[in-house]
Amino acid sequence: MRYGEEHGPLAIAHRGGVALGPENTLATFGRATALGVRYLETDVQTTRDGELVCFHDASLERMTGVAGTIASLDSAQVRRIRVVGGEPIPSLASALHAFPDTRFAIDLKDDASGPALVSLLRANRAWASRICIAGAWSSRLRLVQQAVPDVTTALGWRALTTLIAASRSYARPPARVASGTFAHVPLRLGRVPIYAERVVRRAHALDIRVAVWTVDDQPTMHRLLDAGVDAIITDHPDRLREVLIARGEWAPLNGIPPRGMLRPWPPNTATSPTAPRTPTSSA
Numbered sequence: 084m085r086y087g088e089e090h091g092p093l094a095i096a097h098r099g100g101v102a103l104g105p106e107n108t109l110a111t112f113g114r115a116t117a118l119g120v121r122y123l124e125t126d127v128q129t130t131r132d133g134e135l136v137c138f139h140d141a142s143l144e145r146m147t148g149v150a151g152t153i154a155s156l157d158s159a160q161v162r163r164i165r166v167v168g169g170e171p172i173p174s175l176a177s178a179l180h181a182f183p184d185t186r187f188a189i190d191l192k193d194d195a196s197g198p199a200l201v202s203l204l205r206a207n208r209a210w211a212s213r214i215c216i217a218g219a220w221s222s223r224l225r226l227v228q229q230a231v232p233d234v235t236t237a238l239g240w241r242a243l244t245t246l247i248a249a250s251r252s253y254a255r256p257p258a259r260v261a262s263g264t265f266a267h268v269p270l271r272l273g274r275v276p277i278y279a280e281r282v283v284r285r286a287h288a289l290d291i292r293v294a295v296w297t298v299d300d301q302p303t304m305h306r307l308l309d310a311g312v313d314a315i316i317t318d319h320p321d322r323l324r325e326v327l328i329a330r331g332e333w334a335p336l337n338g339i340p341p342r343g344m345l346r347p348w349p350p351n352t353a354t355s356p357t358a359p360r361t362p363t364s365s366a
Contacts, residue, residue, distance in 0.1 A: 085212045086186045086235040087264060087292065091332045093314035094323045095122040095188055097297050098139065101318035106146070107137040108170040109181055116185055119335025120320045124188040124296075126218070127175050129195035134158035135175040135203060141193065147172075154193065176203060179210050184336060188237075188267075188294075188316070190218030197223045201230040208233075217267045224263065236263040238291070243268070246291070250281040261289040267316070268295050270303075280310040287311070301326050308332070 087093065096103075096115040100123075104111035107125050115123060126139040130153055143149040146166045153161060161172050179187065191197055197219070204211045204227075211233035216224055221239025228236050238246065242260045247268065249256035266286050268277060279295050286293045294314035295307050304315055304326045317323045327333035 086215045093122050094120055095124050095314055095316040096120050096320040097124050097316045097318050099123050100320045105166045105168040105170050109173045110170050115320050118324055121336040122186045124316055126190040126192050127196050128153040128192050129199050130158045130161055132157045133199050135199050137173050186213050188215045197226050200227055204231045221262055237265040237267045238263040250285045256285055265292045265294050279307055283311045
């Protein structure tokens with residue numbers, strides 16, 4: 084089944100479900116899928132030798148305590164680093180392989196990620212239909228979709244901001260805005276609230292589906308679902324699951340997470356591995 088083909092609202096676990104464990108790790112992805120979550124959102128950065136890894140920041144510091152950037156290290160070096168909680172940094176390929184029944188919304192975080200994703204999907208054609216790419220300028224997203232047509236795309240930044248601006252002014256957005264299947268709409272842009280209900284009306288008129296991020300409280304989830312949003316991206320997929328069950332709209336994943344993925348969180352800090360402070364250089 085292609086990304087987004089299911090009926091009813093989609094529950095998307097932001098970075099795998101940050102409330103469930105360390106972001107963008109296989110362990111946290113496993114906890115989300117154990118709840119029945121079909122959709123995982125992740126970010127990708129590109130290593131020096133061109134491998135895509137599931138990691139939000141360009142810098143390693145926040146999640147690992149390690150100085151340096153993903154782009155400055157080879158994939159073998161990145162594999163030796165551990166995030167808080169002792170989990171390794173997974174490659175995108177390992178995540179797609181480990182969760183074959185799961186769909187992935189992928190934010191392309193650097194310029195190299197587009198060409199790297201094209202190479203990965205050309206080598207693994209069946210993965211393309213499970214992916215929606217987002218979080219980049221339209222030109223970067225267009226490059227990937229032109230090379231791998233089965234990939235679903237969200238609106239690029241310029242199209243998204245045009246849609247939001249038109250919604251705030253009650254204007255009809257230009258047809259050129261419809262450059263993707265989904266619009267990933269934030270609850271706020273800085274301090275400015277986004278009125279998702281207006282965005283939904285304008286987007287649906289252009290046959291664009293709306294996913295709102297990052298939504299973590301249940302009253303807001305209910306309000307957005309009442310407004311007709313097509314997907315909610317959340318750090319708390321457990322809370323969203325409760326909301327969708329109460330509304331009779333929960334469609335769980337039938338797959339079972341791979342063995343070893345469901346270690347307890349938070350971890351036992353007395354026995355958890357500690358992240359190295361500096362990466363091992365291959366130079």
